[in-house]
Amino acid sequence: MLPIVTPSVNQLNGIIAAVAAPAFLLGAVAAFISVLVSGINRVVDRAQFLHVVSDGDDSKSYLKADLSRLQRRAVLLNRALFCGIPSAIFTALIIVAFISATFRVAHSTCDGAGRSRESSAHPARDHASAFCANALSPESSGSS
Incomplete structure (x- = not known):
């Protein structure tokens, strides 16, 4: 919260x-x-x-x-x-x-490399970075 x-x-x-x-x-x-x-x-x-x-x-x-x-x-x-x-x-x-x-x-966007544009010790931003990394991984996109 x-x-x-x-x-x-x-x-x-x-x-x-x-x-x-x-x-x-x-x-x-x-x-x-x-x-x-x-x-x-x-x-x-x-x-x-x-x-x-x-x-x-x-x-x-x-x-x-x-x-x-x-x-x-x-x-x-x-x-x-x-x-x-x-x-x-x-x-x-x-x-x-x-x-x-x-x-x-709090909101963030991915920079295209799997990282959040905002980096800090804030837990919500760390979660956003993990989300960006997972969203851009080849496994999550469904392509082989």
């Missing part, structure tokens, strides 16, 4: 300043996604109404011409939604990265 590090007041001030912008961005992306979902709901409701209109009803048959426009609108809304959701996820990951950096959550 890693020791808990309590940040100083100056560190907290920097953290709040660094996390504020992504937090506001996340709120804006969430509001945008909400608008997109509302638009999709309106398209679906309107399409359901138009499908109920019978072809023999001359007074409302002109409304059926609106279906192709609604279909195109639904496609565009879906594309926007498929771009908006990953942006919300990535923004949330940025916030998590800022918070984890604040509390100095």
Whole structure:
């Protein structure tokens, strides 16, 4: 178990300043996604109404011409939604990265030679070095 590090007041001030912008961005992306979902709901409701209109009803048959426009609108809304959701996820990951950096959550990467880039007497980093060495060994990759 890693020791808990309590940040100083100056560190907290920097953290709040660094996390504020992504937090506001996340709120804006969430509001945008909400608008997109509302638009999709309106398209679906309107399409359901138009499908109920019978072809023999001359007074409302002109409304059926609106279906192709609604279909195109639904496609565009879906594309926007498929771009908006990953942006919300990535923004949330940025916030998590800022918070984890604040509390100095231990992490390491392999340097390609089976060693961790960070070397110290810290047990978590020694474990990371062993993991890097095992991950790059020929036996673990499955190749002969």
